[in-house]
Amino acid sequence: MKRIFTVVVSLGLLASCGTTKEKKTQDKVSEQTESSTETNVASDASDEENSKIEIIERPHYNPSATILTDLKHTKLEVDFMWEKSQMNGVATLTCSPYFYSTDSLILDAKAMQIHSVKMEGKDLNFKYNDANFLRIKLDKEYSRDEEYTVVIEYIAKPEEKLEGGSSAISSDKGLYFINPKGENEMQMPHIWTQGETEASSVWFPTIDRPNQNTTQEIFITVEDKYKTLSNGKFISATKNADGTRTDYWKQDLPHVPYLFMMAVGEFAVVKDTYTKPDGTVIPLHYYVEPEWEEHAQAIFGETPRMIEYFSELLGVDYKWDKYHQVVVREYVSGAMENTGAVVFGDFVYQTKRELIDDNNHAIIAHELFHHWFGNLVTCESWANLPLNEAFANYSQYLWDEEFSGRDHADYVAEKEADGYFQSSKQMGYHDMIWFDYEDKEDMFDAHSYNKGGRILHMLRYYLGDDAFFEGLKKYLNDNAFQPVEIHHLRLAFEEVAGEDLNWFFEQWFLSAYHPKLNISQEVAEGKVTVNINQTQDLEKAPLYKLPLKIGVYANGEKASYDVVVDKNINTFTFDFEGELENIVVDEDRTLLGVFTHKKPREWYVHQYYNAPRYKDREKALTYGSRLQAPAGKQLILDALEDDFWYIRQLAISKLNKLGADKNQEVFEYLNTMATSDENSQVRSTAISTLANDFFKAEFEGNTRTILIDAIEKDSSYLVVSAALNGLTKGTKNDVVKVLKFAKDLEKERSSALKAQLIGIYKNFGDVSNIEFMSDAITSGDISGYDAIGGVLNYASFYQSQDVKTRMEYFYVLERLSNNGGAYVNAVLPMALVNLARAEEAILEDLEKQSQELESAGKSGEATVIQGKMDQEQKYMDKLMLLIENVSG
Ligand SMILES: [Zn+2]
Structure with missing residues (x-):
């Protein structure tokens, strides 16, 4: 799963949520302090006091689910009651006792009406x-070989499910009917499901735990106009006497219940393929709304290359029947x-022109990589979620590194690391493998994803590429179709590299926090002593082995040591010749x-020209x-001409250091970059800087001409947006121009541009x-x-x-709160509360006015105010x- 919470966190919009978490952590700390104090008191206390000793419990621990029954095969037959947002289902489950003989079967089945078993x-x-649980008494006691x-x-009645969810997954209804009665003309009626973490059991009875897996077949009956999608191979479509059609999908390889999916709607299907090294052709279909059909290939077209690249890198073929992707x-x-049927939110809908500025390859890669880490080998419990998400996160680095270059990969990795630092500062630190979480949904945080990805990167550099990828291959092959915990990963690497890795896993996966290093150096004749102190709080963080x-750069040469x-204070001395x-x-x-x-600072200048990494520059x-x-x-x-776009962009922000006498030169640079840099981010930064500093x-x-040219001619919406915004900083006349341009641009199909308008x-x-604003937003x-x-x-x-307009457009707020989707839901409550606060101030003000008028004896005017x-x-x-x- 690709979560969306980091942006919300970085905007500080989840402040209330962050506060809750903070409180939880504080509570825990104070509990621990209390219990240790009480132990001391108790040992000194009188017998009478001893009799009052409180019960001390073991720390909270979330184990993997105990397996009573082994789920083997799941066959589903479903059809839909769109009007009621309900689904008729027949589930045929083949099971056997896991170890101990039993005459009972307990299934997760949420908010259902059960007709018969x-x-x-x-x-x-x-x-x-x-x-919640369907408890079935079997006809006799079965043993594990039966x-x-x-x-x-x-x-299935998903609307009757009491909602939970998390910052990553904003709801857990399992089965979603979107615009089922067709009331919203702007939206295609469709159905989709979301299983992770344990919401598949809203739409079929199962053992909804990550340490189960089952083969699957599903028969979906729909009106003939609909397309269907599910896991596995498409076997057949059968027309029924009543005009409906039944599609049959079947997956012979087992997977975890949370990976089951269905989507139904009048999708357009764009067909692509990937050919495996053995010649097998894997169908790749892109399911999109008909109006997006012409852009589907541009959005998803890298998928075959990604499958090929990841298969080669891992040395493990793509195992599943197909790889379809659907946007809902x-x-x-x-x-x-x-598995083989990935769901995306509508943010991936981008026209070819929008794709100039940004694409979602990283997210496409993330979901694909899960087909090895998560779907083929699955975390046995939610506490072990980094075994899924750290890898999926790291796949984004692997993809970037191969296809966009090491600088770009390192740049994104740095942002990922910042995401972890920022969000953990707000939400608190915990072990990566987090056995004492309060809610399983809390696992979907910047630890499991961002920090997890960075840990794997460190491990790769420690082991070297050969051992790292050989270890991953072993882990995947040894544990295919099995639940795993973190030790399985360690054992695979240890066996390949022949080296104990407990120290690495202990400090990074089974501990909290991160190293803080204080580095300094003392230079003497021909010798430099580098001091590295670990300054992290050792009460909450380990003393790391790094x-x-x-x-060491000296005399135009570099030596690497x-x-x-591995201590709190470390000293290393190196010889050098000439000037350090x-x-x-x-x-x-x-x-x-x-x-x-x-x-x-001179060293940093030297570093720019001599050290190889993005972060160095x-x-x-x-x-x-x-x-x-x-x-x-x-x-x-020089940095304005760096090969990597972000360095050029950063250099623009430093231009003000050049001083006023360089103005003409700087203007020329910005002009060139605004009009001809190959990267639209850089062009748009140059445009904004021109508008801010040179308008x-x-x-x-000249600046006005550059801005207007950009609005009229640049292919990038990002640049057009920056130029529009920039032009508003000019005269009243410029603002009039902007509003005219804006009117013309309203018809453009660009999410970013519309938001800018x-x-x-x-x-x-x-x-x-x-x-326009109401239409665009809804x-x-x-x-x-x-x-x-x-x-x-x-x-x-x-x-x-005014209040009349607010009443007239109130439906916009209602529509957003009904159908907003994850991103809107992240900010709408706060926006509504702000509206209420503003309204409170208006009411107080009117109240005051009316009282003043009353006491001044102007009751006629007061009545007018009271009407308002x-x-x-x-x-x-x-x-x-x-x-x-x-x-x-
Ligand atoms: Zn994921």
């Missing part, structure tokens, strides 16, 4: 009191790796940790550009723009991360309208009701 046509007794089959007839609306997460490379940092030019600790730039390394530009000497300024100018005095005219209308528009045209800014800007504009208050109060009541429903 039968074995060979005879009714079995069952209990289904709590609408199989039996039960047939369950039921109705109102999805509750980012994407989900259902094998590192130190690069392998060292091991730089020291780089962690030359490979793989270590996840916080460093403080004070070194001369990024740090060099950040610190070296502070050097007042000409070399510092030259560094900025005045002697540069005003909402921002512009919020600041410069009027009530005549609300129609039609699904603004999706993914853009929806977050879109909703906030819309709400702010909406609040500034009534209107506002009506709106407020509606708003409060909506807030109650949303938070309800």
Whole structure:
């Protein structure tokens, strides 16, 4: 699963959630302190006090589920009652006792109506009191070498499931009917499912635990106009007498119940293939809404290359029947790796022109990689989730490294690491393999993903590529179709490398936090002593063993030294000849940790030109550009021509250090970059910088021309958006131009641009723009991360309208709260609360006015104000009701 929470965290929008977590952690700490104090008190206390000793419990621990029954085969026959958002199902389950003989079968079955449970046509007794577990009494006691089959007839009623969910997965209804009655003309009616973590049991009875796996067949009966998708191979389509059609999908390889999926709708299906080394052709279909058909290949077209690359890299062929991908609306997460039938949220809908700025290859790679790590080999418990997600996260690095280059991969990895640092600061630190989580959904955090990916990267660099990938191959082959825990991974690497790796797994997977290193050096004649101190709090973090490379640059030469940092205070001395030019600790730039390394700014300048990694150049530009000497300024100018786009973008932000006498030169640079840099991020930064710093005095005219040219001619929506925004910083006349351009651009199919237009209308528009804004925000045209800014800007504009307009467009808020999807849901509650606060202020103000008028004896005018208050109060009541429903 690809979660969407980091952006929300980085925007600080989950503040309330973060606070809750913080509190939980504090509670835990105080509990521990209390119990240790009490133990001491008890030992000194009198007998009378001793009799009051409280019971001390073992720490909370989430084990893997005890396996009573081995689920072997699942056959489902389903059809839908769209009007009621319900599903008729017949589940035929083949099972056997796992070890101990038993006459009972306990299944997870949530919010269902169970009609019957039968074995060979005879009714079995069952209990289904709590609408959670279906407890079946078998006809006799079975032993583990006996199989039996039960047939369950039921109705799935997902709307009756009490909702849970998490920051990663915003709901756990399992089965979702989107616009089932076709009431919203803008949206295609369709159905999709979401199993992870344990929500598959909302749509079929199963043992909904990650340490089960089962083969699968499913018969889906639909009206003939619909396409269906499920796991496994498409076997047949049969027309029924009543005009419906039954599609039959079958998967002979076992997988975990949370990976089961279905999607139904009038999708367009774009067909692609991947040919395995043995010549087998694997179908790859892209299921999209018909209007997206022409873009499907551009969105998903790298998939065959990814399968080929990952299969080769891992030395383990893609095992499953096919690899189809489907885009759905109102999805509750980012994407989900259902075996051979991956679901994506609508943020992946991008036109070819939008794909110039950004693509979702990383997410496509992430879900694909799960087909080895997660689907072929599955974590046995949610506490072991990093065995799925750390690998999927790391696949994004592997893909970037191969196809976009090491700089790009390192740049994204750095952002991933920052995601971990930021979010764990807010949400708290815990062991990677987190046995004492409070809610299994909490596992889907920046530890399992971001930190997990970085740990694997360190392990790869420690072992070397040969041992690392050989270890992964062994792990996959030894544990295929089996549940695993973290030790399986360690044992595979240990066997391949012939080396004990407990120390590595202990400190990174089974402990919390990360290293903090304080680095300094003392230089004497021909010798340099590098001091590396571990300064992390050893109460909560381990004292790490860190094998590192130190690069010593002197006299135009570099020497690399392998060292091991394993004490709190570490000292390493190296000889050098001539002039010492730089020291780089962690030359490979793989270590996840916080460093403080004070070194001369001249060294950073040297580092920019001589150290090979992205991070070397990024740090060099950040610190070296502070050097007042000409070399510092030259560094900025050279970085404008760096091969890697982000360094060029960063260099633009340093141009202000060049001083006013360089203005003409800087303007020329920005002009060139704004018009001809190959990367649209760089062009848009150059445009924004021109608008901020040069849209005045002697540069005003030329800047205006550059901005207008960009709006009219640049192929990138990102650049067009930046130029529009930039032009608003000019004269009143420029703003008029912007509004005219905006009007023309309303028809463009770009989520980012539409979100930008909402921002512009919020600041410069009027009530005549609300129609477009309302359409854009409710039609699904603004999706993914853009929806977050879109909703906030819309709400702010909406609040500034009069009460009549607010009432008229209240349906927009209602629609967003009903059908928002994961991104909207992340910010809507806060936006609504802000609206209520603003309204409260309006009401208080009117109340005050009315009282003042009353006491001044102006009761006529007071009555007018009270009339206004009534209107506002009506709106407020509606708003409060909506807030109650949303938070309800
Ligand atoms: Zn994932």
